[in-house]
Amino acid sequence: MTSRERVEKCLRHERPDRVPIYEAFWEATLNRWRTEGLPEGADAEDYFGLEIDHIAMDNSFGFEPEVLERTDEYIVERDSWGDLKRNWIDHRSTPELLDFPIKTRAEWDELKPRLTVDPSRVDWKGVEAAHAQAREKQKFLCLSVIPGYEATWRKVGPEALLVAIAEDPEWVMEMYEYDADMIVGLAEMYLSRGLDFDGAWLWDDLAYKNGPLFSPAAYRAQLLPYHKQVVDFFHSRGMPVILHSCGNITSLVPHLIDAGFDCLQALEVKAGVDLGFLVKEYGRHLCFMGSVDVRAFWAEDESVLESEVLGKLKIGMSNPGGYVFHSDHSIPPQVSFQRYSKVVDLVRRWGVYE
Numbered sequence: 001m002t003s004r005e006r007v008e009k010c011l012r013h014e015r016p017d018r019v020p021i022y023e024a025f026w027e028a029t030l031n032r033w034r035t036e037g038l039p040e041g042a043d044a045e046d047y048f049g050l051e052i053d054h055i056a057m058d059n060s061f062g063f064e065p066e067v068l069e070r071t072d073e074y075i076v077e078r079d080s081w082g083d084l085k086r087n088w089i090d091h092r093s094t095p096e097l098l099d100f101p102i103k104t105r106a107e108w109d110e111l112k113p114r115l116t117v118d119p120s121r122v123d124w125k126g127v128e129a130a131h132a133q134a135r136e137k138q139k140f141l142c143l144s145v146i147p148g149y150e151a152t153w154r155k156v157g158p159e160a161l162l163v164a165i166a167e168d169p170e171w172v173m174e175m176y177e178y179d180a181d182m183i184v185g186l187a188e189m190y191l192s193r194g195l196d197f198d199g200a201w202l203w204d205d206l207a208y209k210n211g212p213l214f215s216p217a218a219y220r221a222q223l224l225p226y227h228k229q230v231v232d233f234f235h236s237r238g239m240p241v242i243l244h245s246c247g248n249i250t251s252l253v254p255h256l257i258d259a260g261f262d263c264l265q266a267l268e269v270k271a272g273v274d275l276g277f278l279v280k281e282y283g284r285h286l287c288f289m290g291s292v293d294v295r296a297f298w299a300e301d302e303s304v305l306e307s308e309v310l311g312k313l314k315i316g317m318s319n320p321g322g323y324v325f326h327s328d329h330s331i332p333p334q335v336s337f338q339r340y341s342k343v344v345d346l347v348r349r350w351g352v353y354e
């Protein structure tokens with residue numbers, strides 16, 4: 001099977017020839033690996049034969065990014081959402097959030113006209129080249145976007161949004177609605193140009209270590225209708241939908257099924273997500289991607305790595321809804337090139353369906 005066929009089988013809840021593999025790498029990890037064996041100039045995803053690719057849509061306010069300060073240690077920059085943030089120079093991590101463009105409803109009313117579907121916000125030559133390359137590699141190609149809660153806190157800030165979820169749900173739902181309408185409009189624009197995609201990938205962090213960032217009731221009342229609007233659109237175009245969320249989303253899973261998602265990723269072990277429980281309770285409805293404890297990848301005893309990888313393969317491969325191998329978030333620089341090579345070798349050897 002090609003990567004495209006293999007991942008599609010999983011997302012259709014059918015059995016492929018073997019478990020597909022996908023991963024995300026920190027920039028600092030790739031910098032380390034280039035000193036340990038990753039060929040200079042090589043793309044790590046291609047080197048390891050990873051099987052999913054993305055083309056991202058921009059549903060931000062469309063501000064021109066700018067650098068406000070740069071030192072030997074960090075950079076302060078404003079991005080296309082209007083967020084001001086500080087990050088390290090030598091590697092990328094979770095940035096320090098400093099400021100946001102909206103602090104009042106009046107400022108929202110002033111800025112929301114920027115959320116329009118405009119072909120000029122897309123680098124079409126770049127998109128068409130990336131699309132052709134993914135098709136040549138026969139990877140499963142996702143049209144990806146930051147929706148819903150994640151897109152909205154980038155406008156007002158996480159704390160302000162959580163307060164508004166409790167105190168001003170009408171405003172929150174207005175912002176969610178604008179976002180959902182824009183995502184559907186952007187996707188229609190991409191598809192109308194003859195670009196085909198195998199699925200959609202939504203990046204929407206809904207939880208932290210101890211559980212959802214807001215109650216399941218708030219998700220159901222406020223965000224689910226707009227997640228469903230976006231998912232229904234992609235389903236109408238024959239595209240299964242993957243949801244990425246950090247943190248422990250376990251209590252949200254029944255509602256995410258109602259929203260129509262086909263696959264959940266990354267299922268953080270570090271936040272208490274139990275893949276075995278998810279398979280038992282929800283496996284007939286969902287494909288799962290991830291839930292492999294990345295901390296095992298740098299354990300001093302290599303048998304710890306083998307036990308984690310093979311154990312999660314066994315659980316994931318038992319899921320009737322399908323399984324894609326992935327860490328429980330991404331690969332940090334503690335993981336050596338040799339160790340990650342070992343992970344991929346184990347999956348290719350033991351992740352074959354009979």
